Structures are given as C-alpha cells and as structure tokens.
Amino acid sequence: MTSIFLQAFIYLVAAVIAVPVAKRLGLGSVLGYLIAGVVIGPVIGLVGEETTTIQHFAEFGVVMMLFLVGLELEPKMLWAMRNRLMGLGGLQVGGTAAAVMGIALFFEQPWTVALTIGLIFALSSTAIVLQTFNEKGLSKTEGGQNAFSVLLFQDIAVIPMLAFIPLLALPELIEQAQAAATTAAEHHEELSLVAGLPGWAYGIVITGSIIMVVVGGHYLSRPLFRFVASSGLREIFTATALMLVIGIAALMSLVGLSPALGTFLAGVVLANSEFRHELESNIDPFKGLLLGLFFITVGAGINFSVLFNDFSIIIGLTLGVMIVKALVLYSLALIFRIKGSDRWLFTLSLAQAGEFGFVLLSFSLQNHVIPAEVAQTLSLVVALSMFLTPGLFILFDKVILPRFEKTSNDRETDEIDDQGTIIIAGIGRFGQIVNRLLVSNGVKTVVLDHQANQVDVVRQIGTKAYFGDATRPDLLHTAGIEHAAALVVAIDHHEHSVELVKYVKHTYPKVKVITRAFDRGHGYLLRQAGADIIESETYHSALEIGGHAMKTLGLHPFFVEQQKTTYKRVEERKSDRLYAAWEDDSEDERFDNNYRDLFVRLEEVMAEEMKKDRSDKHSRSERGWTPPPKGYADTFDDDDQSFKTDH
Amino acid sequence: MSQKVLVLFAHPSQHRSEVNQLLFESAKQINGVTTVDLYAEYPTFNINIDREQQRLVDHDVIIFQFPLYWYSTPAILKEWQDLVLEYSFAYGPDGDALAGKAFFCSLTAGAKAEAYHANGYNHFTIRQLLYPLEQMASLTGMCYLPPFTLFGSRTALEEKRIDGHLESWRDLLRRLVAEKVELDIAASAEKLNHYLDTNPAQKVEAK
Numbered sequence: 001m002t003s004i005f006l007q008a009f010i011y012l013v014a015a016v017i018a019v020p021v022a023k024r025l026g027l028g029s030v031l032g033y034l035i036a037g038v039v040i041g042p043v044i045g046l047v048g049e050e051t052t053t054i055q056h057f058a059e060f061g062v063v064m065m066l067f068l069v070g071l072e073l074e075p076k077m078l079w080a081m082r083n084r085l086m087g088l089g090g091l092q093v094g095g096t097a098a099a100v101m102g103i104a105l106f107f108e109q110p111w112t113v114a115l116t117i118g119l120i121f122a123l124s125s126t127a128i129v130l131q132t133f134n135e136k137g138l139s140k141t142e143g144g145q146n147a148f149s150v151l152l153f154q155d156i157a158v159i160p161m162l163a164f165i166p167l168l169a170l171p172e173l174i175e176q177a178q179a180a181a182t183t184a185a186e187h188h189e190e191l192s193l194v195a196g197l198p199g200w201a202y203g204i205v206i207t208g209s210i211i212m213v214v215v216g217g218h219y220l221s222r223p224l225f226r227f228v229a230s231s232g233l234r235e236i237f238t239a240t241a242l243m244l245v246i247g248i249a250a251l252m253s254l255v256g257l258s259p260a261l262g263t264f265l266a267g268v269v270l271a272n273s274e275f276r277h278e279l280e281s282n283i284d285p286f287k288g289l290l291l292g293l294f295f296i297t298v299g300a301g302i303n304f305s306v307l308f309n310d311f312s313i314i315i316g317l318t319l320g321v322m323i324v325k326a327l328v329l330y331s332l333a334l335i336f337r338i339k340g341s342d343r344w345l346f347t348l349s350l351a352q353a354g355e356f357g358f359v360l361l362s363f364s365l366q367n368h369v370i371p372a373e374v375a376q377t378l379s380l381v382v383a384l385s386m387f388l389t390p391g392l393f394i395l396f397d398k399v400i401l402p403r404f405e406k407t408s409n410d411r412e413t414d415e416i417d418d419q420g421t422i423i424i425a426g427i428g429r430f431g432q433i434v435n436r437l438l439v440s441n442g443v444k445t446v447v448l449d450h451q452a453n454q455v456d457v458v459r460q461i462g463t464k465a466y467f468g469d470a471t472r473p474d475l476l477h478t479a480g481i482e483h484a485a486a487l488v489v490a491i492d493h494h495e496h497s498v499e500l501v502k503y504v505k506h507t508y509p510k511v512k513v514i515t516r517a518f519d520r521g522h523g524y525l526l527r528q529a530g531a532d533i534i535e536s537e538t539y540h541s542a543l544e545i546g547g548h549a550m551k552t553l554g555l556h557p558f559f560v561e562q563q564k565t566t567y568k569r570v571e572e573r574k575s576d577r578l579y580a581a582w583e584d585d586s587e588d589e590r591f592d593n594n595y596r597d598l599f600v601r602l603e604e605v606m607a608e609e610m611k612k613d614r615s616d617k618h619s620r621s622e623r624g625w626t627p628p629p630k631g632y633a634d635t636f637d638d639d640d641q642s643f644k645t646d647h
Numbered sequence: 648m649s650q651k652v653l654v655l656f657a658h659p660s661q662h663r664s665e666v667n668q669l670l671f672e673s674a675k676q677i678n679g680v681t682t683v684d685l686y687a688e689y690p691t692f693n694i695n696i697d698r699e700q701q702r703l704v705d706h707d708v709i710i711f712q713f714p715l716y717w718y719s720t721p722a723i724l725k726e727w728q729d730l731v732l733e734y735s736f737a738y739g740p741d742g743d744a745l746a747g748k749a750f751f752c753s754l755t756a757g758a759k760a761e762a763y764h765a766n767g768y769n770h771f772t773i774r775q776l777l778y779p780l781e782q783m784a785s786l787t788g789m790c791y792l793p794p795f796t797l798f799g800s801r802t803a804l805e806e807k808r809i810d811g812h813l814e815s816w817r818d819l820l821r822r823l824v825a826e827k828v829e830l831d832i833a834a835s836a837e838k839l840n841h842y843l844d845t846n847p848a849q850k851v852e853a854k
Contacts, residue, residue: 565693628734635740636786 010047014040015292028390030127030355033292034383037299047300055297055362060249061290062359064283066260067245069155070267071280081149088146088336089153092350095328096122100321112168113370117378119161120361121321125354126151127291128389132349136393143345146338150350158356162258165360166367173368202256209255213248213262217269225275229452229467241282274455277448277466281474291355298358302383306376314377318384326351341396341404348392348400353382421446423484425470425500426491427458430516430537434488435463446479471500473507486512489531494518498525505530523575524582543567563610570609574602652680652823653706654753657713657724659686665804666755666797667714670816674712677817679824681706685723692726699731700744708749708823709789711780714800715756718769718776728783737787746788749823749830751839752777753816755800763798774837790830795819795839815843827851 014036022032040046078085101118105111129151130139138144221244228240248266249259270276307314326347333343358379365375421444424431431447435458438445447465449455458465468475470491481487487504489497501513514533517523526534543564550560581598656671658664675682683702689695703709713720735742754773762769763776774781774793784791797803797812819839822828827848836842 625729626734628739632734632739 007047007050010040011036011293011296015296019292028128028132029292030125030295031387031390033295034299034386037296038302039299040296041300042302042304051297051300055294055301058290058294058297059359059362060259061287061292061294062356063249063259063263064245064287065291066155066159067263067267068280068283068287069152070264070269071271071276073152073268074271075268081152084146084149084336085153088332089150089157091332091335092150092328093122093154093157095332096325099324099328103320103324109374110170112170113374116165116168116360116364116369117374119165120357120364120378120382121325121353123154123158123354123356123360124151124325124350125352125386125389126155127355128352128386129349132390132393136397138345141342141345142338143342143349146333146336146342146346147349154354154356156264158360159258159261159264161360162260162363165364165369168364169368170370173371176368205255206257209251209257209262210265213251213265214269217266221270222273222275225273225467226452226456229275229278237278238282241279242286245283274452274459274465274467277475277478278468280478281468281472284474284478294358295355298379298383302380303376306373307380310377314380314384317377317381318388321353321381322351322385322388325353341401344400344404345396348396349389351392352385352389354386357382421480421484422486422488423448423470423476423479423481424488424490425449426489427454427463427465428490428492431488431490432458434490439463446484448475448479471496471503473503476504481508481511484511486514489513489515494522498522498529501526501529501531520575520578524579527579528583566610567606570606574605578602648826649679649824650707650826651705652708652710652820653702654680654682654710654712655685655724655727656682657685657711657721657727659721659723661686664714666800666809666812667712669809669813670712670753673813673817674820677820677824680820685727686721689723692723694723694727694730696730696733699727700733700736703731703748704744706748709745710751710753712753715754718771719779720752732783732787743788748789749792750780750784750789751792752780752794753796754794755797755803757801758798760798772837790834792830792833793836793839793842815840818848819843822848822851 015033018036018039019029019032022035023029041051097115097118099118100121101111101114104114104117109117129147133139133144133147139148225237225240228237244266245263248262252259252262270279273279329347329350330343333346338346361370361375361379361382364370365372370378422438424435424438424445424447427435427447427449431449435445435447445464447455447458447463448468448470449458449465450467450469452467455465455467466479470476476487481504489500491497491500497515501515504511504513512532513530515526515531515535516537517526517534518537520536523534523536547560547564550563551557578595578598581595654671654674656667656674658667658671661668671682671684674680681702685694711720711724713724716722719725732738732745733742736744756763756773758767758769761767763771763773765771769776773796777794781791795816797808799806799808803809803812819828828842829846829851832846833839833842
C-alpha cells in the first residue's frame with residue numbers, strides 16, 4: 001500500500017510541477033507530461049520497470065478520449081464535413097503513410113514493418129494541435145478548420161488501424177514471444193468469450209456485441225440516465241458514466257475487439273442524447289488524468305542511451321518525418337485551394353507525429369508487429385517531433401503571419417456565417433418562451449436544465465436540450481460558453497442565478513448575460529454581479545394588467561399606452577437612482593431607512609411626472625401630439641412665404 | 648468650412664432592402680455625416696423628443712432617407728414630424744430652431760420615372776407628391792431641395808443601376824459637407840440628381 005501511495009505521489013508531483021511550467025512556456029500540457037516523465041524516469045530514476053504496467057492501465061485514457069471524440073460527432077455534423085473529412089483527411093493519412101512506408105522500405109525494412117511505421121507517422125497530435133488552436137484562437141480560421149477535419153479523420157482511422165495492425169504480425173517475433181512465454185511458464189489464457197469458437201460463430205458474436213452497443217446505447221441508456229438523474233446524486237451519475245465506458249470496453253475485450261472502437265461507437269450513439277454534456281463533463285477529468293499518466297509513462301520510458309548512441313540518426317529521422325508530413329500537407333493545401341496564411345497554418349500545425357503514434361507503437365509491440373529496438377527508436381522520433389511542434393507554431397506566429405497580414409488587410413471583410421449560439425439556462429415556464437422565440441427565428445440555442453423530465457418535454461418539441469446543472473463551470477464549458485453570443489439565465493433558484501452571472505461575467509467577459517429578476521432586490525444583486533440586461537419577470541406583465549384596468553375604466557387605449565410608456569421611462573430613471581442608493585448602503589442596512597425614503601420620494605416623482613404640465617398646460621405624455629394653442633396661425637403672414645406651386 | 652449633415656433613415660423592412668441599406672451604409676463612412684436608423688432606435692415608435700431636437704440643432708443639412716410608401720414617407724417619419732417638430736421649437740413664436748438649415752429627401756420609388764408625370768399612371772411628379780414635406784420645410788424656415796431619387800428601384804439590382812446611384816449619393820454627401828452645393832440653383836431642379844449631373848463639383852469650384 002505504502003509503495004502505491006509513494007508512486008502515485010511521485011507521478012502527481014511531477015505532473016503538478018511540469019505541466020503548469022510547460023504551459024507557461026507555451027509548450028502545451030502534453031509536452032509538460034512528457035517532460036515530467038523524462039525527469040522522473042531516465043533523469044532521476046525515481047520510477048522504473050513498473051511504468052510498462054502503468055502504461056497499459058493509462059491507455060484506458062485513450063479509450064475514454066475516443067468515447068469523447070464520439071460524443072462530439074453528431075452524425076449530422078459528420079455528414080456536413082464529409083468532403084473535407086474524406087478528401088483532406090483520407091488523402092493526408094493515405095499519402096503520408098505511403099510516403100513514410102516508401103522511405104522505410106528504402107531502409108530495407110520488411111513491408112509489414114514499413115506499412116506499420118507509415119500508419120504510425122500518418123497520425124498527428126490531436127491533443128497538442130487542438131489545444132494550441134484553442135489557446136491561440138485559431139480554431140475558427142480556415143486553416144484551423146481544415147486541420148480539425150484531418151485530425152478527426154485520423155482519430156477515426158485509428159480504429160480500423162487497431163484492428164488491422166495485428167494482421168501484420170511478424171512470425172519470427174511471435175515465435176520468440178511464445179518461446180519466452182513457455183520458458184517462463186507463466187503463459188495463461190486471456191479471458192475471452194470467443195476463444196475456440198468456429199469462424200461463423202465468432203462473426204455472430206462480434207455482430208451481436210456491436211448491435212448491443214448501438215441499440216443499448218440508443219434505447220436503454222436514456223431510461224437508465226433518467227432514473228439515475230432523478231436521484232439527484234452527482235457521484236452516482238459519474239459512476240454510471242464510468243460504468244458505461246468500462247462496461248463497453250470490457251465487452252469489446254471479451255469478444256476480442258478494440259475497446260476504443262466500442263466506446264467510440266457508444267459515443268456517436270449518445271451524441272444526440274440530452275445527457276451528452278453531462279457525460280462529457282463527467283468523463284473528461286478521468287480522460288485528462290489518464291492521458292496525462294499515459295504521456296508520463298511514455299516520457300519515463302524514453303531510452304536515453306538509445307537517443308545518445310544514435311543521436312544523429314534519430315534527429316535525422318525526426319526532421320525527415322516532419323518534412324515529409326509537411327510536404328504532403330502543403331500539396332493537399334494546394335489541391336484543396338487553402339490560401340494565404342491558412343495554407344501555412346495547415347501545413348505546419350500537423351507536421352508532427354502524435355499521441356496515437358505512441359498507442360499504435362505499444363500496440364504493435366504487443367502484437368509482435370515490429371521489433372522492440374525499432375519501436376524504441378520510433379518512439380523517440382514521435383516524442384521529438386512533438387517536442388518540436390511548439391517551435392512550428394512560433395514560426396507561424398512570428399514569421400509567416402506578419403508576412404500575410406500586410407497583404408490581407410486589403411481584402412474584403414469575411415462573411416460572418418457563424419451567428420453564434422445562445423445558451424439558455426433553465427427551461428421552465430420562462431425559459432421555454434425565450435427558447436421558442438429564438439428557435440422559431442432560426443437561432444441556434446443550447447438549453448440546459450437540471451430536471452430530466454423538463455428536458456424531455458422540450459426535446460419532444462424538437463429543441464436541443466441537455467440535462468445538467470447549468471451553474472457548473474464544466475457543463476457550461478462543454479455547452480460551448482466560450483463561443484456563445486449570450487447566456488440567458490432563467491433558472492428558478494435566486495442565489496444560484498446570481499452566482500452563475502458572477503462566474504460567467506468573470507470568466508467570459510465577452511459573453512452577454514441576459515437575466516430575469518424575481519424582484520427589485522434580486523435585480524440589484526444581478527446588476528452588481530455584472531449582468532448586461534436584467535428584466536423583472538413581473539414588470540411587463542403587471543404593466544399590461546394595469547393598462548387593461550385603465551382601459552376597463554373607459555380610458556382611450558392609445559392614451560393608456562402613452563401613460564405606460566411614461567411609467568417605463570420614469571421607472572428606468574428611478575431604478576438607476578435607487579440602485580445607487582442600495583449599493584451605497586452597507587450589506588445589512590440595505591432596504592433600510594435611506595433607501596425607503598428615496599423610494600417614497602421617487603414614487604411622488606412618478607405621480608408628478610404623469611400629470612406634469614409643459615408651459616402650454618399639456619401633459620408630458622402626449623407632448624408630441626399636443627396641438628398648437630388656439631389662434632396660433634394668426635401670427636403667420638401669407639405674403640411672407642416663398643412657396644411656389646408651379647414647378 | 649464644413650457643414651454637418653444628418654441622415655434620418657426610415658426603412659421598416661431592412662432585411663429585404665436592395666438599395667436603401669447600401670445608401671445608408673455608405674453614408675456612415677463619410678466624415679461629417681451623422682446617420683440615424685430610426686426604426687432601430689425606436690422600434691416601438693417611442694421617439695425621444697429631446698434627443699431628436701438636439702440632433703436637429705446640431706446639424707446644418709437634414710435628410711430624410713426612405714423608400715416611398717404610398718407616395719409618402721414610412722410611418723415612423725410622420726411620427727417623428729408629429730413629435731419632434733413642436734410648436735415653439737420648429738415653428739410659432741421662438742420656433743426658429745430649424746431656420747436656415749437645408750432639407751431634402753433621398754428616396755427610392757418602385758415605379759419607373761415616366762409614371763411620375765401628369766400623363767403617367769401616378770399623375771403627379773415626385774416633387775408634387777412631396778409638397779407636404781416641402782411646406783414643412785417652408786413653415787420651419789428651411790431651404791427645401793428637391794428629392795434625390797432612384798426610380799424603378801425594384802429592378803435596379805438586376806439592371807445594375809445601383810453602383811451609379813451610390814456613387815452620386817456619396818458625391819452629394821461629400822459636397823454638402825464641403826459646402827460645394829449651390830442651394831439656390833439646386834432648389835429649382837425637379838430632382839437633385841439633375842442638379843448633380845449638370846453641375847459637377849469641378850464646375851462649382853471654378854466659380
């Protein structure tokens with residue numbers, strides 16, 4: 001037990017120190033983890049052999065990552081991206097794999113090994129690239145969007161690769177492995193449902209499992225999540241999410257399929273579910289930590305003696321791989337007419353190998369596809385190319401972008417095709433009206449509510465609604481608050497709505513926050529919290545009712561309308577002064593004497609204003625339509641006018 | 648020397664606009680021109696009288712820009728007149744706030760130019776149809792200029808007549824700011840467009 005604590009502590013300390021430092025230096029968190037691993041492994045030697053065991057465990061982070069990738073992939077979005085995805089992505093993976101394979105063949109590698117190496121280097125680092133795009137605000141550029149399509153294709157392509165690579169196993173490596181296993185006499189059967197089954201039965205079992213994931217994900221998960229959500233216990237929801245992912249991974253391993261494939265499928269199936277954002281925010285921390293652990297073990301496993309012995313070869317290979325990748329990307333950018341600085345962004349951002357490269361490497365090694373010494377060298381090449389990526393981004397920022405900025409200022413402003421979304425927190429009586437107005441006008445809304453049955457109702461009328469507590473930062477994040485145009489706060493809980501406004505205005509000052517207030521005091525609190533627009537939930541309807549009452553008394557509807565307008569104008573001015581008084585008072589004195597006095601005084605102002613006379617004894621509300629005094633025209637002189645009627 | 652120009656834009660259906668929106672956007676780009684989108688500022692017709700009067704006081708040239716609706720302005724400009732041009736502000740005793748300013752309409756009309764004629768189906772010239780506004784200018788002591796007009800506006804896009812109109816609109820605004828429009832000559836034209844065609848800026852400058 002003590003040793004487990006110690007080891008966990010070492011890993012965590014390394015991550016806690018190295019990752020923030022790497023981030024601050026602009027290297028990104030992936031490199032931070034790798035460096036942490038290098039430090040505790042080969043440099044200080046705090047961890048040793050056990051890293052391989054931990055690495056197998058940490059690979060589960062990759063399974064979770066694919067689940068999350070699946071969750072992000074709504075079939076509709078996938079379809080809309082099909083051209084770029086298949087065209088750019090397909091050609092990139094195919095082209096790079098072929099080019100790298102060619103080079104490997106040139107170095108007299110067997111064709112199976114060469115192909116595997118090609119596939120490994122065809123992949124780029126989703127983690128580094130997407131994170132850097134987000135940090136530098138490049139996600140919405142054309143280069144960024146195209147790079148995303150390629151990364152997405154690569155992430156999906158990993159799944160068939162994982163299925164395909166074992167077929168390339170080298171017979172002599174298998175023999176060696178078996179020999180080693182029998183001598184050690186530790187060889188034991190892996191737990192499997194399909195061992196010893198005939199081919200046709202195996203096919204049925206596999207098809208059945210996949211159908212089970214798809215159908216179960218679609219029909220069974222919702223009642224389950226709803227049942228769990230109704231308990232209102234967050235940790236049980238988290239447990240359910242983990243149970244789902246682990247369960248699918250277990251099922252897939254039992255039937256001899258890749259767990260990553262299974263969870264990816266489950267993710268896609270659940271992408272349309274109202275629980276999607278909640279699932280994402282629950283799984284994401286686990287994924288992050290496990291992937292971090294994975295990268296640490298990769299760093300710890302780097303063999304420095306190999307690096308220093310073959311220093312020039314490894315550096316040469318790294319640069320070679322990056323140049324080949326960049327060439328393939330640049331020609332694709334030419335073919336797909338990606339122009340200007342976007343072409344360079346696309347080329348440079350994807351020129352490294354990626355974390356899936358490590359996964360495929362350790363996977364190939366396990367499956368006896370490539371010899372251990374080749375894997376050692378290649379894993380150094382993958383790591384080095386990732387280390388060099390921040391440099392490429394700096395090159396883009398400092399050298400390439402300035403060159404294009406000069407010329408790009410002349411062109412016309414970009415069409416704004418992304419209108420931005422509105423996030424609506426709370427979809428009760430109030431939020432529903434807001435949502436219906438927006439949706440019927442073609443505005444994209446994301447609706448969040450913590451009552452699963454409420455979400456159901458809204459979903460039935462075709463709105464994208466998600467289950468979850470909108471006051472939780474992680475859920476807001478997965479709902480896309482960074483890119484939202486505005487957040488509408490329509491949740492019932494008074495304090496929570498103030499907290500939510502405070503958090504959003506503090507963290508995302510650019511997002512407009514539109515809120516409803518329950519009463520005057522709540523309105524002031526919201527205003528203090530930084531809300532941009534505050535409407536009292538009773539104000540407008542009460543004014544309407546007052547107007548109806550006046551009309552019932554026989555007053556002219558248009559006169560009533562004017563009086564309502566005047567009321568609103570005075571109220572608006574009044575509320576500013578009242579707010580100032582309220583804010584000046586200390587916490588417990590609020591709504592005390594000072595405020596009360598002012599309130600009474602301003603009520604009198606309202607009454608005066610309603611009757612207020614101008615110099616010509618007419619009410620202010622009808623000021624504009626006031627007729628001139630009787631006999632006013634006597635002063636006009638007919639001869640004085642130069643108006644001619646015969647043009 | 649320069650004059651301040653105020654464009655009061657009234658278009659109740661801007662998402663369908665093919666001409667006026669472009670005119671308004673290009674007016675925004677010209678120094679010395681203030682642009683007001685009345686329907687945007689007062690979507691409930693709740694016009695702020697004090698603010699609008701101040702705007703009038705602050706400018707030398709007042710322009711109503713609108714698509715012609717039933718031979719007149721869109722409703723909000725009538726509302727604007729009814730509310731803003733108060734007794735003792737725009738007319739009556741001490742009502743000289745507008746005296747000496749220049750005023751005209753920049754409008755688009757769906758019918759072809761031939762229709763606005765005694766023998767055409769609209770029976771009156773555009774200047775005649777706008778007599779209420781001409782008299783408004785007269786009573787408030789403003790110098791009335793004939794309208795700056797684009798006829799056949801529903802087919803202007805297809806017939807590629809918009810660019811030319813935009814060009815003379817910008818020219819007109821710049822000349823107004825620079826005081827390069829001879830108000831007395833311009834006032835007697837049927838359309839401001841005619842004055843611009845026959846009195847280019849170079850000619851005026853040469854005088």
